[in-house]
Each structure stands twice: as structure tokens, then as C-alpha cells.
Amino acid sequence: MEQKTPQRETARSFRSDRFSPLGLTQSLIEPNSTATGAERWMAEKFLSVAGNPPLTLDLWGTQEITPSGQSPCYRLRVADRSALYELMTNPNLAFGDLYSEGRLEMDGHMPDLLTDLYRSLDQAYEKLPLFLRMLWRDQAPRSTSLKAARDNIHHHYDMGNDFYQLWLDRAQMQYTCAYYEEPDITLEQAQLAKLELVCRKLQLKPGETVVEAGCGWGGLARYMAKHYGVKVRAFNISEEQVTFAREKAKEEGLENQVEYVLDDYRNISGLYDRFVSVGMLEHVGTDYYPDLAAVIRRHMKTEGLALVHSIGRNYPMRTNAWIEKRIFPGAYPPSITEFTSIGEAGPFSVLDVENLRLHYAETLEDWLARFEANIDTVREMYGENFVRAWRLYLAGSIASFRANALQLFQMVLAHPENNNVPRNRKHLYTSSNVPPEDSY
């Protein structure tokens, strides 16, 4: 019997499995015959409702459409008639699927093209006819209940540590936004600077206890233990990550200071000086924010602090259908009021919120460059469709952060009875957060 591995599932999820409501129309016309006048008209309309982005739309090599008044530096090539119809019917999902299948090609620097496209779409959205807003609407993210969360996390994070090692930083394998305190530092330096920034915001002192929710490959937990002398219990529901994290802690002789627990944040027990969660909130779902707040509060000492780090938005918006369906099931980046509602639900005092949006664009640029450098290995592992899907996901994320569609929020919370809070934030900036390049 074929074993169901995450790799197989993921690879399968990029195959075409879509219902096309325009199947009938497509079957009446030869797929690659010259685009008709009606198709040309529809494609022009399509570009127009998308805000006339600065690109030429190439209809399977038979027609070219350029928005009036634009001198485009990019080209979007639609490979066949059916692809055009899919794109027009359900662009949010079809764009990604068609690109993955090689039925959509982009000429030009992909992150730049997507940034300009997103900006154009964002400005055009207000003028979009209501029926198109409804038709193209993204679905609400799927459940993030205790059971569903395991499947969601398994889908993305259990794809194989080998894969992530190809393009994440070699210092601590951080799959979250790095902190480029200065431009032109390496990904490794920026990821370590992020860990250092988090520790400073938490004001860790030797002997303190920390609980971490969603610890990835365990890098932050080990960093805190090693550099700040704290004891850490780190929770994660990804088996592959926890196995890796435990081995690393052993290698580094930290197994008495760091305990990795293969369990959901909702099952945290004990009482701690500090709570930290970097990059888990995107998978929690707003329905469970009050539960998360209750967990933080219940397990925090009176002089406690917490830090929550998450992708976010300027205002509530559904996750793009393709990202939600193919990349991150259940994922939802909260708006700023949804994000700060965790403070309110505790209740906690919100001490500090920082927005690191453009740092995530820089992080993703470094990831994409390393991904492309290892493209042959990835292709061997998961095939061409996966390679293309992942490239689009990384390039599209760069564009989203640049075009302000995504934010990156870090929030520090204090127990409401904690008056031992810092007078100001000078302690974050007394020395550089960036380690020398050869120090890891």
C-alpha cells in the first residue's frame, strides 16, 4: 500500500483538480486557435478591472493586449484558451494554479511584476463591480481546531527538514521574518538579530522560565537558553520539527535547559516568567484568539511579559484562495485590531507594538535567492509543479509585503499587575543586535 507522506500529499495538491464552469465553451473552440474578438474584448476588460497593471497580456502567442497608456515592462503569457477562462472566473485561485502547471508565464523580475500587479489590484478593488467582488471573493480560512490544526501544520511544516534546510538560514533555521537591523547583513545575521531583539524585548534574566508556543525547529528556545540562561518549554505540533529540535538541543548540550513538547499551545501547563510565540498566530485563527489569550494569562506570573510575533494586515481581509488552499491551510494574518485583541482578551497591558513589514520582504528575497540556487534539488524532490508553486509563493509574499498587503507585527504584553515594566525602550538599542558574520 502506498504510504501517505507529506511530500506525496503536497506534490499531489499542485496537480490540476479544478472544476471549470466554462468547460462547454472551451470544448467548442480549438484550444489554441487564434483568440477571438470576444476573447480579446474580455481580456481587455479583465485588465481594466485589475486597474490596468503595467504588463502585456499574451494570449497563447496569438494576440497581445496592452492596457492603454501603459508601456509595460512585464509580460504575462497565458498558454491556452482554457487558462484564460479559468483566470477570469476565479483569478485568486487560478493565477497560482495556472502558474504552477506552467500554463501561465511571467516575463520580467517576478517579485517586481507581482508588486506592481498587487498595487494595481489594490487601487482597482474599490471600483470593482459588486458581482465580481462576490465571484472572486476568497473563502474564509478552514478550521484551526485542535484536530484540524494538526492537519494544517502537517501539510506545510512536515514536508521534510531537508527541503527547508536548502533555503532557510544555516544559523538557526528560522522560518519567520528576520531583522535586518542594517542593510546588507546576511540572512544568518538577520535571523540571529531577530532572536536577539525578541530576547531583549522579553528582558530575559538568568534562571527565568519561558514557555514558547509554536517553536519551529527550536532555534529561539536554544538561543534563549544559551545566551540568556533561561529554562524553556517549547510547544509544537509538527513532528518533524520537534524531532529536529530535540536532536539539536542534545548536540548543543542544552537538553537540561530546553524541553520540546510535541503538543498544541492549548495544552500548555505550568507557570512561567515569560511567554513567547513567533510565527504561530497566523495558524491560530481569530476564533481561538481568546483561548490563546487565556492560555498566556493562565500560565503567566504576576511580573510576567509575553511577546507575540505574527504576519498581519492593515485591515481584515481574507487569505488569498491559492495560498490558503495550496500553501497554508487555515492561515489567516490578523488586522491590527484583531492582533491587539489578544491583549484585550487577557487582559494584558500592551506595552509595545513594532511593525517590521519591510524586513519580511528582505527575508523572503534571501529565501527566494537560495531556493533558486537549489532549484534542481527541489525539482528532484517534488517535481516541477511544486518548484513553480513554491517560487510563486515566495515571490508573491515579497510583493505582498512590499505593496503593504501584509504587515509584520511584534507585540509585547505585560501582566496587568506588573508595574516592574521598563521606563523606555533604550535597552533594545544599547548595542547592535547583529552578531559578527563568523560567529555561528
Next chain:
Amino acid sequence: MEQKTPQRETARSFRSDRFSPLGLTQSLIEPNSTATGAERWMAEKFLSVAGNPPLTLDLWGTQEITPSGQSPCYRLRVADRSALYELMTNPNLAFGDLYSEGRLEMDGHMPDLLTDLYRSLDQAYEKLPLFLRMLWRDQAPRSTSLKAARDNIHHHYDMGNDFYQLWLDRAQMQYTCAYYEEPDITLEQAQLAKLELVCRKLQLKPGETVVEAGCGWGGLARYMAKHYGVKVRAFNISEEQVTFAREKAKEEGLENQVEYVLDDYRNISGLYDRFVSVGMLEHVGTDYYPDLAAVIRRHMKTEGLALVHSIGRNYPMRTNAWIEKRIFPGAYPPSITEFTSIGEAGPFSVLDVENLRLHYAETLEDWLARFEANIDTVREMYGENFVRAWRLYLAGSIASFRANALQLFQMVLAHPENNNVPRNRKHLYTSSNVPPEDSY
């Protein structure tokens, strides 16, 4: 005909004008005869539902009640039977009124007593019987419409500049939270450090244009013009404040750089690099936050930044009845999600939120000390009831900030298309914000 001056109105508002539902009971018993067993029992219950704060309740010198298990360091003296009944029926309003009238006395350091009392009440609130929660509930704040706002602001801010000069800082007359970057700096230094912090957060550059909403006596506007070379239009609906601000600007030769406009923030016109509002939001009312956000957005350039500074809360809560009725009509400190909703309504990117809660306790301690040092002058100006009301307002505010009932949020917002945002917040801390003591 008697002219209606703010001073007269304010003094009048501290006279007893209350309806007592227990008038009948009171009339049956000699006001100052020994407290009865029933009254003693009621007073004990009253202390118990208040969470048994560490104080002795003295019933007009005839009975003393001490919560069991407490060895109180404070004494609350109720002057007469009727005062006890008023207190029990409507404590949120009566506490302030009775103290103002001299029918309630506190022995012990008033801010400390009130801090302990608030903490006790806060913990007891959850266990309060529903009927008492309803009975003692504070009313929603009154309207803050264009017309009502003028009356609200007139009530508090047009009381006479002479009065505020007695106890505010001599540097720039700031009636908002100061920034005690280091402990033991003077009120003047801390207020100037606050202005400097605001300017750094706004990243002002010479020649830029700034619009200010709610400018008080105009200190920030003059500081920005003088130290950062920007042009400022500052809005305020308090006549006395605007008159003062204009005179000062003339004295300092800044009349070409700073224009004070006697008008509501809703009537701002023009396009600016920066928007700033320090201590106005408390008077805006949540109903008008979307309007405020629209004003900020409409008048902000694409590379614009805004800063909003306001008293806040950990979660939504009505303003204390006495404060709303006697001190700040229409005032409402927003919760953190209400506060950040301004970012969402813009929409803007929320770049930075800082909580300066304990700085406001320190500011108020300095104000109260100066107020007490000038008590005879204030008494001559407004009479004894006013002196006592203002003392309670200042001491009670110290207690509210210490006991975490109030927060102080500063938020920096960026235009959503502004990618020219700082990489980090180091620029706030490159040098001290505190000027030398003799520099103003």
C-alpha cells in the same frame, strides 16, 4: 446680568445638586446620632463587596469598621449618615462629590490610599452581584459632536490660563503625559523630553509641514517649529488656549512658522507631511474615530506619518461618573483595539505603539505637588469645594495609572503607500531626549 464665566460654571458644578433616593430614611433618624446596627451591617457589606480594601471606615465618629483580616494604614471618614447612604447608592459619583463637599475625608497619603482602593475594587468587580453592577454602572459619555465638543472643551480648558500656570510645567505648559526618560528629572525636563520623543517618532525634517489637532497652549507646535524647522498649523477649539498660544508664538518670533487655528479637527484643510495629536483623542469619542481617521488620511501626503497620543485602557470601560460629570464631560479613554481601530479605519500601517502608563503617574505626582504648593491661590480663585475636587481628580488619576486602570498609548501611523519608513527605532535613542535643567 451675571455673566456666565467658565470659572463660575465650574465652581457651581461642585455644589451638591443630587437627588437622594434615601431622603425619607435620612429624615427619620437624627443625621449624626450613633450609627445603628443596620447601618454598621450595611457598611460592612459595602466594604466586603469593595474587596475589603485596607482601610478603616469611620461612621461620623460614632463607629469604626475594619475589614476582617486587614490592619489598615488608611482611614475613610464619612461625615454624616446621609453621606453613607449616598455612597452606597451611587459610589462612583458620590465618592467624588462627598469628598469635594468635605463630607468624606481620607487619612493617609491620598494617591496611595486610592491606588490600594482601586486595586481592591478591580479584583472585587468580578464577584460583584449583578444588581450592584447595574446600579453602580457609569453612564456612557455625553456627545462629542461638533457643537457638544465646544461645550465639553470649554468646561475644562477655558477655566483660566492663570490656574493651569500654577501647576503645569513652566517650559511649555503641557497638560499631557510627560516622558521621564530617567527618574528624578524635573517636570520641565520630562515635558520637553516628551516633545522631543514625539518629534523623533515623527522624523521631522526642516521645511516639512505639520498639522496638529488639539494643540493645548501650543507648546508642541512651537517646539517643532523652533527645533525642527517645520511649518505647523495647529487646531484647537479652546479660545483661552489659542489666545495664549498665539501670544507666545509672537513673543518667540515664530508667527511665520506656526499658525494657530481656532477650529475643530473636523475642519482641517490642506495637505501635510505629518499629522500629530497629543491628548485630544480622549475627547473625540469612539463614534468619531472613523471621522478622525478620514481627516488624517485625507490631509496626509503619500510619504506621510502621523502620531496619536492618548490615555487608554486595557479593555473597554466607561469613564468614572464623577470624572465624566464634574471634570471631563464627554471624555472616554479608548481600549487598545479602539485605539488601533484608527489605523484600520484610515487605513494606515501601524508602525509603532508605545505604552507610557507609569510616566503619567509620575507627571501627575509632580502636578499634584505643585497644586498643593499653590493651594491658597487656587482656593481664593475657586473656593474650597473646587480645591478638594481637583485634588481628588489628580490623586485619583495617579492611582488609576498606578493600578493599571489607565494606560498611555502613543501610536505612529504611516500612509499605506509609504515604503520610506525607518528600518528600526534606533533613531529615537541615539542621544538623550532630556535637555539640561537650565535650558528653557
